[in-house]
Amino acid sequence: MTAMRPETSNETRLREDVCRFGRSLFERGLTPGSSGNISVRLDGGGWLVTPTNASLGFLDPAKLSRLDEQGRLISGDAPTKEVPLHTALYDTRGSARAIVHLHSTHSVALSMLPEIDPRAALPPMTAYYLMKCGATALVPYYRPGDPAVADAIKGLAGKYSSVLLANHGPVVAGDTLEAAVFATEELEETAKLYLLLRGMNPRYLSAEQVKDLVKVFGVALPEHGHEE
Numbered sequence: 001m002t003a004m005r006p007e008t009s010n011e012t013r014l015r016e017d018v019c020r021f022g023r024s025l026f027e028r029g030l031t032p033g034s035s036g037n038i039s040v041r042l043d044g045g046g047w048l049v050t051p052t053n054a055s056l057g058f059l060d061p062a063k064l065s066r067l068d069e070q071g072r073l074i075s076g077d078a079p080t081k082e083v084p085l086h087t088a089l090y091d092t093r094g095s096a097r098a099i100v101h102l103h104s105t106h107s108v109a110l111s112m113l114p115e116i117d118p119r120a121a122l123p124p125m126t127a128y129y130l131m132k133c134g135a136t137a138l139v140p141y142y143r144p145g146d147p148a149v150a151d152a153i154k155g156l157a158g159k160y161s162s163v164l165l166a167n168h169g170p171v172v173a174g175d176t177l178e179a180a181v182f183a184t185e186e187l188e189e190t191a192k193l194y195l196l197l198r199g200m201n202p203r204y205l206s207a208e209q210v211k212d213l214v215k216v217f218g219v220a221l222p223e224h225g226h227e228e
């Protein structure tokens, strides 16, 4: 077996990881049909993204779209039409190494509720939601393919690692692919909890408890800096 250059072996592993996580998300019903897409930055520059009209359940590592730093296709199938969602978040959030976008049921449902705060789509329900997702921003509805959605994400200035697109689904960044996938799952489960408890006057975490998480775990909450 010939020795691989370090960036090549990194790319081989990441290609397999994208397919493995995609399949796992699809098989648990977290994004139906050919919806949803995943991207990951490569050590050698550029990034991998899932192709257009591809089900996350049946991805082929060899056919993932490989893009250069400017988002131009280098190899593989044509990329998802939702590439602008990914570039907008990468451009404004320097720490982002991977992005997951799903059409997951509970997150989409949450995005349509009238009471949602666009700067905190979910209340502080659990410690793990805050630790993995921080605060979640909500951006308005845009027609699929409308470039204005990228401007809306850029307008958040990289302060949010998790963004909910109204009537569409979540877009979540992580400093690794695994972190982005786990944060997307946490957001979906927290949206489910919110819907289960809606109208039941549940106890959320108190301001004191949130402050404690910020202090102990370094949870980054965009609003927090303004409070003191």
Ligand SMILES: [Zn+2]
Pocket (backbone or CB within 6 Å): 035, 036, 082, 101, 102, 103, 168, 169
């Ligand atoms: Zn979508």
